Amino acid sequence: MKITDLKCAVIGQNPVVRITTDEGIDGLGAAETPKHYLKPMVLFYRDMILGEDPTDVERVMLRIRRMGSFKPWGAAVSAIEVALWDIAGKAAGVPIYKLLGGKIRDKVRVYNGNIRFPFDGYQPEDFAANMQKMKDLPESFSIIKQGIAFHGSPMVKNMPGYYYGEYVPKDRYPNRGVMTEKGFKLTVDCVIAMKEVLGDEIGLALDCGPGMTITDTLRLAQALEPMNLMWMEDAITGDYTPYVHPDYFLQVTPYTSTPIHTGEQIYLRHNFKDLIERNAVNVVGPDPLDVGGIAELKWIAELADLHGIQMAPHGTADGLIGLAALVQVSATLPDNYIAFELPTGNPAWWYDIIVGLPDPIVKDSHIQVWDTPGLGISFDVEATKQYLREEDADFFEG
Numbered sequence: 376m377k378i379t380d381l382k383c384a385v386i387g388q389n390p391v392v393r394i395t396t397d398e399g400i401d402g403l404g405a406a407e408t409p410k411h412y413l414k415p416m417v418l419f420y421r422d423m424i425l426g427e428d429p430t431d432v433e434r435v436m437l438r439i440r441r442m443g444s445f446k447p448w449g450a451a452v453s454a455i456e457v458a459l460w461d462i463a464g465k466a467a468g469v470p471i472y473k474l475l476g477g478k479i480r481d482k483v484r485v486y487n488g489n490i491r492f493p494f495d496g497y498q499p500e501d502f503a504a505n506m507q508k509m510k511d512l513p514e515s516f517s518i519i520k521q522g523i524a525f526h527g528s529p530m531v532k533n534m535p536g537y538y539y540g541e542y543v544p545k546d547r548y549p550n551r552g553v554m555t556e557k558g559f560k561l562t563v564d565c566v567i568a569m570k571e572v573l574g575d576e577i578g579l580a581l582d583c584g585p586g587m588t589i590t591d592t593l594r595l596a597q598a599l600e601p602m603n604l605m606w607m608e609d610a611i612t613g614d615y616t617p618y619v620h621p622d623y624f625l626q627v628t629p630y631t632s633t634p635i636h637t638g639e640q641i642y643l644r645h646n647f648k649d650l651i652e653r654n655a656v657n658v659v660g661p662d663p664l665d666v667g668g669i670a671e672l673k674w675i676a677e678l679a680d681l682h683g684i685q686m687a688p689h690g691t692a693d694g695l696i697g698l699a700a701l702v703q704v705s706a707t708l709p710d711n712y713i714a715f716e717l718p719t720g721n722p723a724w725w726y727d728i729i730v731g732l733p734d735p736i737v738k739d740s741h742i743q744v745w746d747t748p749g750l751g752i753s754f755d756v757e758a759t760k761q762y763l764r765e766e767d768a769d770f771f772e773g
Protein backbone atom coordinates (compact mmCIF):
# COMPACT_ATOMS: atom_id res chain seq x y z
CA MET A 376 0.00 0.00 0.00
CA LYS A 377 1.23 3.47 -0.82
CA ILE A 378 0.29 6.95 0.36
CA THR A 379 -1.09 8.92 -2.58
CA ASP A 380 -2.00 12.20 -0.88
CA LEU A 381 -1.99 14.15 2.37
CA LYS A 382 -4.80 16.66 2.66
CA CYS A 383 -5.79 19.12 5.36
CA ALA A 384 -9.08 20.98 5.74
CA VAL A 385 -10.06 23.32 8.53
CA ILE A 386 -13.52 22.07 9.55
CA GLY A 387 -15.07 24.38 12.10
CA GLN A 388 -11.84 25.35 13.83
CA ASN A 389 -10.14 21.93 13.80
CA PRO A 390 -7.49 21.19 11.19
CA VAL A 391 -8.46 17.75 9.89
CA VAL A 392 -5.94 15.52 8.16
CA ARG A 393 -6.87 12.97 5.52
CA ILE A 394 -4.32 10.56 4.07
CA THR A 395 -5.33 8.66 0.94
CA THR A 396 -3.81 5.47 -0.45
CA ASP A 397 -3.61 3.55 -3.71
CA GLU A 398 -5.89 0.86 -2.23
CA GLY A 399 -8.81 3.17 -1.56
CA ILE A 400 -8.36 3.13 2.21
CA ASP A 401 -8.05 6.54 3.83
CA GLY A 402 -7.12 7.69 7.32
CA LEU A 403 -8.20 10.61 9.50
CA GLY A 404 -6.37 12.70 12.06
CA ALA A 405 -6.95 16.12 13.59
CA ALA A 406 -5.47 18.91 15.67
CA GLU A 407 -6.97 20.95 18.48
CA THR A 408 -9.71 23.48 17.91
CA PRO A 409 -7.58 26.61 18.53
CA LYS A 410 -5.02 25.49 15.93
CA HIS A 411 -6.89 26.44 12.76
CA TYR A 412 -3.68 28.07 11.53
CA LEU A 413 -1.92 24.72 11.29
CA LYS A 414 -2.91 23.71 7.77
CA PRO A 415 0.30 24.88 6.04
CA MET A 416 2.32 23.04 8.69
CA VAL A 417 0.49 19.78 7.95
CA LEU A 418 1.03 20.18 4.21
CA PHE A 419 4.73 20.86 4.84
CA TYR A 420 5.12 17.10 5.46
CA ARG A 421 3.25 15.98 2.35
CA ASP A 422 6.22 15.38 0.08
CA MET A 423 8.10 13.56 2.87
CA ILE A 424 5.51 10.78 3.12
CA LEU A 425 4.08 10.36 -0.40
CA GLY A 426 4.74 6.87 -1.75
CA GLU A 427 5.42 5.39 1.69
CA ASP A 428 3.50 2.40 3.04
CA PRO A 429 1.17 3.92 5.68
CA THR A 430 0.79 0.61 7.50
CA ASP A 431 4.48 0.80 8.45
CA VAL A 432 3.56 3.63 10.78
CA GLU A 433 6.90 3.94 12.53
CA ARG A 434 8.84 3.95 9.28
CA VAL A 435 6.76 6.86 8.01
CA MET A 436 7.08 8.68 11.33
CA LEU A 437 10.87 8.46 11.20
CA ARG A 438 10.71 10.68 8.14
CA ILE A 439 8.80 13.49 9.82
CA ARG A 440 9.08 13.20 13.62
CA ARG A 441 12.26 15.27 13.85
CA MET A 442 10.49 18.12 12.10
CA GLY A 443 8.06 18.90 14.91
CA SER A 444 8.30 20.62 18.26
CA PHE A 445 6.52 21.50 21.51
CA LYS A 446 2.91 22.72 21.37
CA PRO A 447 1.60 23.96 19.01
CA TRP A 448 4.10 22.71 16.41
CA GLY A 449 4.01 19.01 17.23
CA ALA A 450 0.32 18.90 16.42
CA ALA A 451 0.76 18.52 12.66
CA VAL A 452 3.07 15.52 13.09
CA SER A 453 0.68 14.07 15.68
CA ALA A 454 -2.38 14.41 13.43
CA ILE A 455 -0.55 12.59 10.64
CA GLU A 456 0.42 9.78 13.03
CA VAL A 457 -3.21 9.27 14.02
CA ALA A 458 -4.26 9.11 10.36
CA LEU A 459 -1.58 6.48 9.68
CA TRP A 460 -2.89 4.30 12.52
CA ASP A 461 -6.41 4.73 11.18
CA ILE A 462 -5.26 3.33 7.84
CA ALA A 463 -3.24 0.55 9.47
CA GLY A 464 -6.26 -0.52 11.49
CA LYS A 465 -8.63 -0.42 8.54
CA ALA A 466 -6.16 -2.36 6.39
CA ALA A 467 -5.87 -5.06 9.05
CA GLY A 468 -9.62 -4.99 9.75
CA VAL A 469 -9.07 -4.32 13.46
CA PRO A 470 -9.47 -1.36 15.83
CA ILE A 471 -6.23 0.51 16.47
CA TYR A 472 -6.01 -0.78 20.02
CA LYS A 473 -5.34 -4.28 18.65
CA LEU A 474 -2.24 -2.98 16.87
CA LEU A 475 -0.99 -1.33 20.07
CA GLY A 476 -0.96 -4.62 21.95
CA GLY A 477 -4.67 -5.00 22.59
CA LYS A 478 -7.03 -3.46 25.09
CA ILE A 479 -6.79 -4.14 28.79
CA ARG A 480 -10.11 -2.43 29.59
CA ASP A 481 -13.49 -2.47 27.84
CA LYS A 482 -14.45 1.03 28.92
CA VAL A 483 -12.24 4.04 29.54
CA ARG A 484 -12.74 6.63 32.26
CA VAL A 485 -12.97 10.27 31.21
CA TYR A 486 -12.80 13.46 33.22
CA ASN A 487 -14.29 16.88 32.67
CA GLY A 488 -11.79 19.58 31.82
CA ASN A 489 -13.87 20.91 28.97
CA ILE A 490 -17.62 21.32 29.54
CA ARG A 491 -17.72 24.72 31.16
CA PHE A 492 -20.21 27.26 32.46
CA PRO A 493 -19.60 31.03 32.64
CA PHE A 494 -18.45 32.42 35.96
CA ASP A 495 -20.38 35.15 37.76
CA GLY A 496 -17.31 36.11 39.82
CA TYR A 497 -14.22 34.60 41.37
CA GLN A 498 -15.18 34.24 45.01
CA PRO A 499 -15.58 30.87 46.76
CA GLU A 500 -19.38 30.91 46.28
CA ASP A 501 -18.89 31.43 42.53
CA PHE A 502 -16.54 28.48 42.29
CA ALA A 503 -19.00 26.39 44.30
CA ALA A 504 -21.99 27.34 42.12
CA ASN A 505 -19.99 26.64 38.98
CA MET A 506 -18.85 23.28 40.29
CA GLN A 507 -22.42 22.31 41.15
CA LYS A 508 -23.38 22.79 37.48
CA MET A 509 -20.54 20.54 36.35
CA LYS A 510 -21.44 17.96 38.98
CA ASP A 511 -25.00 17.87 37.61
CA LEU A 512 -23.95 17.12 34.01
CA PRO A 513 -25.49 13.96 32.48
CA GLU A 514 -22.02 12.45 31.98
CA SER A 515 -21.80 11.95 35.78
CA PHE A 516 -18.11 12.76 35.76
CA SER A 517 -16.13 11.07 38.52
CA ILE A 518 -13.28 13.59 38.16
CA ILE A 519 -13.69 17.30 37.42
CA LYS A 520 -10.82 19.67 36.70
CA GLN A 521 -11.11 23.39 37.34
CA GLY A 522 -8.78 26.16 36.25
CA ILE A 523 -7.61 28.35 39.10
CA ALA A 524 -4.84 30.81 40.04
CA PHE A 525 -2.83 31.60 36.88
CA HIS A 526 -4.58 29.15 34.58
CA GLY A 527 -6.38 30.98 31.81
CA SER A 528 -5.73 34.00 34.03
CA PRO A 529 -9.31 34.85 35.18
CA MET A 530 -8.17 35.22 38.78
CA VAL A 531 -5.00 37.17 38.04
CA LYS A 532 -6.95 39.24 35.54
CA ASN A 533 -10.08 39.95 37.53
CA MET A 534 -8.90 40.03 41.13
CA PRO A 535 -7.00 43.22 41.98
CA GLY A 536 -4.12 42.45 44.31
CA TYR A 537 -4.11 38.74 43.47
CA TYR A 538 -0.38 38.76 42.78
CA TYR A 539 2.62 41.08 42.77
CA GLY A 540 2.69 41.59 39.04
CA GLU A 541 1.13 43.64 36.32
CA TYR A 542 -1.29 41.58 34.30
CA VAL A 543 -0.69 41.76 30.55
CA PRO A 544 -4.00 41.15 28.76
CA LYS A 545 -2.57 39.48 25.67
CA ASP A 546 -3.58 36.03 24.48
CA ARG A 547 -0.95 33.43 25.44
CA TYR A 548 1.12 36.08 27.26
CA PRO A 549 3.08 34.23 29.99
CA ASN A 550 1.81 36.15 33.01
CA ARG A 551 3.57 34.94 36.13
CA GLY A 552 4.62 36.13 39.53
CA VAL A 553 4.41 35.89 43.29
CA MET A 554 0.92 35.57 44.80
CA THR A 555 -0.13 37.97 47.53
CA GLU A 556 -1.26 36.47 50.80
CA LYS A 557 -4.75 37.66 49.91
CA GLY A 558 -4.58 35.89 46.54
CA PHE A 559 -3.22 32.76 48.14
CA LYS A 560 -5.93 32.60 50.79
CA LEU A 561 -8.64 33.26 48.21
CA THR A 562 -7.33 30.38 46.11
CA VAL A 563 -7.40 28.01 49.07
CA ASP A 564 -10.94 29.11 50.02
CA CYS A 565 -12.17 28.57 46.45
CA VAL A 566 -10.81 25.04 46.44
CA ILE A 567 -12.41 24.26 49.80
CA ALA A 568 -15.73 25.58 48.46
CA MET A 569 -15.53 23.37 45.37
CA LYS A 570 -14.62 20.33 47.40
CA GLU A 571 -17.61 20.86 49.64
CA VAL A 572 -19.83 20.61 46.56
CA LEU A 573 -18.13 17.48 45.26
CA GLY A 574 -17.88 15.50 48.48
CA ASP A 575 -15.65 12.47 48.57
CA GLU A 576 -17.14 10.64 45.58
CA ILE A 577 -15.98 13.02 42.83
CA GLY A 578 -12.30 13.81 42.46
CA LEU A 579 -11.18 17.42 42.06
CA ALA A 580 -8.18 18.29 39.90
CA LEU A 581 -6.79 21.80 39.52
CA ASP A 582 -5.22 23.41 36.47
CA CYS A 583 -3.11 26.09 38.12
CA GLY A 584 -0.87 27.79 35.63
CA PRO A 585 1.70 28.03 34.24
CA GLY A 586 2.92 31.10 36.08
CA MET A 587 3.17 30.22 39.76
CA THR A 588 6.49 30.35 41.56
CA ILE A 589 8.09 27.26 43.04
CA THR A 590 7.41 28.40 46.61
CA ASP A 591 3.78 29.37 45.94
CA THR A 592 3.24 26.00 44.30
CA LEU A 593 4.70 24.12 47.24
CA ARG A 594 2.80 26.24 49.74
CA LEU A 595 -0.50 25.73 47.88
CA ALA A 596 0.07 22.01 47.40
CA GLN A 597 0.75 21.61 51.13
CA ALA A 598 -2.18 23.80 52.18
CA LEU A 599 -4.51 21.72 50.00
CA GLU A 600 -3.34 18.33 51.27
CA PRO A 601 -6.52 17.83 53.35
CA MET A 602 -8.57 18.26 50.14
CA ASN A 603 -7.18 15.00 48.71
CA LEU A 604 -6.91 16.49 45.22
CA MET A 605 -6.52 14.28 42.15
CA TRP A 606 -3.69 16.54 41.02
CA MET A 607 -2.35 20.08 40.65
CA GLU A 608 -1.55 20.68 36.99
CA ASP A 609 1.00 22.92 35.26
CA ALA A 610 1.46 25.26 38.22
CA ILE A 611 5.02 26.29 37.38
CA THR A 612 5.56 25.41 33.72
CA GLY A 613 3.12 23.74 31.35
CA ASP A 614 0.71 24.68 28.62
CA TYR A 615 2.52 26.42 25.74
CA THR A 616 5.80 26.44 27.67
CA PRO A 617 8.40 25.11 25.24
CA TYR A 618 10.60 23.54 27.93
CA VAL A 619 10.18 21.20 30.90
CA HIS A 620 12.38 22.10 33.92
CA PRO A 621 12.23 18.92 36.04
CA ASP A 622 14.43 20.71 38.60
CA TYR A 623 11.62 23.13 39.37
CA PHE A 624 9.14 20.33 39.99
CA LEU A 625 11.69 18.46 42.09
CA GLN A 626 11.49 21.30 44.61
CA VAL A 627 7.77 20.60 45.04
CA THR A 628 6.80 17.01 44.31
CA PRO A 629 8.85 15.25 47.02
CA TYR A 630 7.57 17.61 49.71
CA THR A 631 3.82 17.26 49.39
CA SER A 632 1.20 14.52 49.22
CA THR A 633 -0.79 16.54 46.65
CA PRO A 634 -0.05 14.88 43.28
CA ILE A 635 1.82 17.17 40.88
CA HIS A 636 0.99 16.95 37.18
CA THR A 637 2.35 18.35 33.91
CA GLY A 638 2.90 17.45 30.27
CA GLU A 639 0.21 18.67 27.86
CA GLN A 640 2.64 20.87 25.94
CA ILE A 641 5.47 18.36 25.68
CA TYR A 642 6.49 16.87 22.34
CA LEU A 643 7.94 13.33 22.20
CA ARG A 644 8.93 10.72 24.77
CA HIS A 645 12.45 12.16 24.94
CA ASN A 646 11.18 15.30 26.61
CA PHE A 647 9.39 13.24 29.28
CA LYS A 648 12.55 11.25 30.05
CA ASP A 649 13.96 13.45 32.83
CA LEU A 650 10.56 14.26 34.25
CA ILE A 651 9.72 10.57 34.59
CA GLU A 652 13.08 9.01 35.42
CA ARG A 653 13.72 11.58 38.16
CA ASN A 654 10.17 11.29 39.52
CA ALA A 655 9.78 15.05 39.16
CA VAL A 656 5.98 14.73 38.96
CA ASN A 657 3.36 12.21 40.07
CA VAL A 658 1.11 12.40 37.02
CA VAL A 659 1.87 13.08 33.35
CA GLY A 660 -0.71 14.33 30.88
CA PRO A 661 0.52 14.28 27.29
CA ASP A 662 -2.01 15.00 24.56
CA PRO A 663 -1.94 12.47 21.69
CA LEU A 664 -2.52 15.36 19.28
CA ASP A 665 0.53 17.26 20.53
CA VAL A 666 2.99 14.71 21.85
CA GLY A 667 3.61 13.01 18.52
CA GLY A 668 0.64 10.68 18.32
CA ILE A 669 -1.03 7.62 19.77
CA ALA A 670 1.99 5.31 19.92
CA GLU A 671 4.10 8.10 21.42
CA LEU A 672 1.60 8.50 24.24
CA LYS A 673 1.50 4.74 24.82
CA TRP A 674 5.28 4.67 25.06
CA ILE A 675 5.30 7.46 27.66
CA ALA A 676 2.58 5.74 29.72
CA GLU A 677 4.64 2.56 29.87
CA LEU A 678 7.78 4.44 30.95
CA ALA A 679 5.79 6.39 33.54
CA ASP A 680 4.36 3.16 34.91
CA LEU A 681 7.86 1.76 35.42
CA HIS A 682 8.56 4.74 37.65
CA GLY A 683 5.32 4.71 39.62
CA ILE A 684 3.91 7.74 37.80
CA GLN A 685 0.25 8.02 36.81
CA MET A 686 -1.15 8.93 33.39
CA ALA A 687 -4.06 11.30 32.68
CA PRO A 688 -3.98 12.27 28.98
CA HIS A 689 -4.90 15.82 28.01
CA GLY A 690 -7.55 16.24 25.33
CA THR A 691 -9.86 19.16 25.93
CA ALA A 692 -9.89 20.70 22.44
CA ASP A 693 -9.09 17.54 20.47
CA GLY A 694 -12.55 17.32 18.91
CA LEU A 695 -14.35 14.11 18.00
CA ILE A 696 -11.51 12.67 15.90
CA GLY A 697 -9.19 13.27 18.84
CA LEU A 698 -11.78 11.64 21.08
CA ALA A 699 -11.62 8.48 18.99
CA ALA A 700 -7.82 8.50 19.15
CA LEU A 701 -7.93 8.92 22.94
CA VAL A 702 -10.35 6.01 23.34
CA GLN A 703 -8.17 3.72 21.22
CA VAL A 704 -4.94 4.42 23.07
CA SER A 705 -6.44 4.68 26.55
CA ALA A 706 -7.90 1.20 26.20
CA THR A 707 -4.34 -0.13 25.98
CA LEU A 708 -2.59 1.80 28.75
CA PRO A 709 -1.30 0.12 31.91
CA ASP A 710 -3.10 0.56 35.22
CA ASN A 711 -1.33 3.84 35.87
CA TYR A 712 -4.11 5.22 33.64
CA ILE A 713 -6.50 7.48 35.56
CA ALA A 714 -8.75 9.07 32.94
CA PHE A 715 -8.48 11.20 29.82
CA GLU A 716 -9.83 14.71 29.44
CA LEU A 717 -13.03 14.45 27.40
CA PRO A 718 -13.01 16.48 24.16
CA THR A 719 -16.31 17.67 22.77
CA GLY A 720 -17.51 18.57 19.28
CA ASN A 721 -17.19 22.29 18.78
CA PRO A 722 -19.31 23.67 17.14
CA ALA A 723 -22.03 21.19 18.11
CA TRP A 724 -22.72 20.25 14.47
CA TRP A 725 -19.64 18.05 14.71
CA TYR A 726 -21.97 15.45 16.27
CA ASP A 727 -24.03 15.47 13.06
CA ILE A 728 -21.10 14.86 10.72
CA ILE A 729 -19.11 12.17 12.56
CA VAL A 730 -20.43 8.62 12.36
CA GLY A 731 -19.46 5.72 14.62
CA LEU A 732 -19.47 7.17 18.14
CA PRO A 733 -21.64 5.65 20.86
CA ASP A 734 -24.85 7.50 21.78
CA PRO A 735 -24.64 8.82 24.41
CA ILE A 736 -20.86 8.96 24.22
CA VAL A 737 -20.30 9.05 27.99
CA LYS A 738 -22.18 6.96 30.52
CA ASP A 739 -21.30 7.16 34.18
CA SER A 740 -17.96 8.90 33.42
CA HIS A 741 -16.90 6.11 31.04
CA ILE A 742 -16.84 5.46 27.30
CA GLN A 743 -17.38 1.93 26.03
CA VAL A 744 -14.53 0.98 23.69
CA TRP A 745 -15.89 0.20 20.24
CA ASP A 746 -14.62 -2.54 17.93
CA THR A 747 -14.82 -1.09 14.43
CA PRO A 748 -11.58 -1.02 12.38
CA GLY A 749 -9.08 1.84 12.66
CA LEU A 750 -10.31 4.80 14.67
CA GLY A 751 -13.80 3.42 14.09
CA ILE A 752 -15.29 6.74 13.05
CA SER A 753 -15.84 8.44 9.71
CA PHE A 754 -17.38 11.54 8.19
CA ASP A 755 -20.89 11.62 6.82
CA VAL A 756 -19.49 13.19 3.68
CA GLU A 757 -22.76 14.62 2.40
CA ALA A 758 -23.54 16.19 5.77
CA THR A 759 -20.01 17.60 6.06
CA LYS A 760 -19.75 19.28 2.65
CA GLN A 761 -21.72 22.35 3.76
CA TYR A 762 -19.03 23.04 6.38
CA LEU A 763 -16.05 22.78 4.03
CA ARG A 764 -14.33 26.03 3.14
CA GLU A 765 -14.14 26.80 -0.55
CA GLU A 766 -10.41 26.08 -0.64
CA ASP A 767 -11.08 22.65 0.94
CA ALA A 768 -13.90 21.67 -1.43
CA ASP A 769 -11.94 18.65 -2.76
CA PHE A 770 -11.10 17.32 0.71
CA PHE A 771 -13.08 14.10 0.29
CA GLU A 772 -11.95 13.47 -3.29
CA GLY A 773 -9.24 10.99 -4.14
Ligand SMILES: [Mg+2]
Nearest residue numbers: 582608609639
Ligand atom coordinates in the same frame (compact mmCIF):
# COMPACT_ATOMS: atom_id res chain seq x y z
MG1 LIG B 1 -3.95 22.03 31.40
